[in-house]
Amino acid sequence: MELRQLYYFVKVANREHVTRAAEELHVAQSAVSRQIHQLEEELGVKLFVQKGRNLQLTPVGQLFRKRAETIIGDLERAVVEIHEFMDPEHGEIRLGFPHSLGIHLIPKVVAMFRRAHPNVRFRFKQGMYPSLIKDVIKGEVDLAFISPLPEKVEHICGDVVLTEKLFAILPPGHPLSDETSIELSQLKDESFVLFRDGYSLRPIVWDACLKAGFTPQIAFEGEETDTIRGLVAAGMGVSLLPEMALFQIGPFQPAKVEISSPEVSRTIGLIHRSNEKLPLVAKVFHQYLLDYFSDSLSGSK
Template sequence: MELRQLYYFVKVAKKEHVTQAAEELRVAQSAVSRQIHQLEEELGVSLFIQKGRNLQLTPAGQLFLKRIEVVLGDLEKAVLEINEFMNPEVGEIRLGFPHSLGIQLIPQVVSGFRKQYPHVRFKFKQGMYPSLIRDLVKGEIDLAFISPFPENDELVVGEVLLTEELYAVLPSKHPLAGRESIVLSELKDDEFVLFREGYSLRPIVWEACKKAGFTPSIGFEGEETETIRGLVAAGMGVSLLPEMALHQAGPLQTAKVRIESPIVTRTIGLIRRSNQKLPLVAKVFYKYLLDHFSK
């Protein structure tokens, strides 16, 4: 069975006329008739019956058309995807990132990249650390921003883009809200608002508190940066958040205070699968990000 036969079959089925199909295909009528006849012989069924001057699909022909249209549609999509894969100025980049980077960093780098490559599309997927690793390894995303950077994972490779300091986030009326800096142990008697289990910022905050000599008392938990900030602003506790998560203003305001001891940081990295080449458009974006953060 040849691909040409399938294209001829679909065209005749749509036109219900060999001559009209041949004219649109720009081939001889006899060539179309011959290919249809060979296809019917190979399948062992009649695909068309004559009805006046036109051809009409048999029940077998109707079934075959339904399946073949799906096959040819998938083939066209595959060809398009390959062309996009090889073209750095078009195509789609599937990018994963944690919620805390969605406020400032992701919009900033994507808008900057699209000024150079306006026809590139992005498909975003937010998630926690384990799900980002899983989605990348399974091939559901091409690249992922991740924090902390995975040092010993054979399935992914990448680069550390930056190290970011975490600040104490306090209710505006907190006794320490007016200070320029504090030591973390000064918050040992406060209740903390933390991310739920599975979010990468939670163990960073937890370990920082342990290093400061206390175990944080958890009053509330959340799943998004804005939820954490909102709960703190409403006086439900204190928290530690990275600076880039504190730029977006809202109706409830928090105080941002630097922690002088211990210094609390997180690494933010960019990772890709270690055993597979990136699509060309994603490779260009990868290089753009490395250049962007090196500056």
């Protein structure tokens, strides 16, 4: 069975006439009739019956048309995807990231990139640390921001692009809320609002508290930075969040205080599959991100 036979068959099925199908295909009528006849012989069924001057699909012909149209549609989409893959000014970039980066960083870098590449589309996928690694390995996303950068994970490679300080966040009116900076040990008697297990920020905060000489007392657990921030603002406890998770305005916000000791930070990595090439459009975006963070780092010195 040849792809040409499927094209001819679908065209005749839609036009219900060999001559009109041949005119659209810009081939001889005899060529169309011959391909349809060969297709019917190979399948061992009649796909059309004569009805006046037109052709009508048989029941099995109707069934076969659905499959043929699916095959042709998939092939046409594959051709489009290949062209997009090779064109840095078009196509789609599939980007994964944790929720904490979706508040400020992702909108900022995507908006800046699209000013220079307005025809590029993005498909976003938020996730936790393990799911982001899995999404990259399975090819669900081309690139993913992740914290921290995974070490020695098969089929994964990447770079640390950013190191970000964590700040203490306190309820408004807390005795320490007006301080310029505090030592983390000053919060040893406080109740903490933390991310639940599986989120990369939880062990960072937990280890920092242990380093400061105490085990944090957990009052509440959450899954999003908005939840953590809101619970702290409501007086349910204290917490630590990276600065990028604190780009919010409005009357109901926690106080943000720098931590002088111990130094608490997280690294953010940018990962992709190590065993295959990135689509060209994703490769351009990847290089843009590396340059962006390199320039940001240079500017901060």
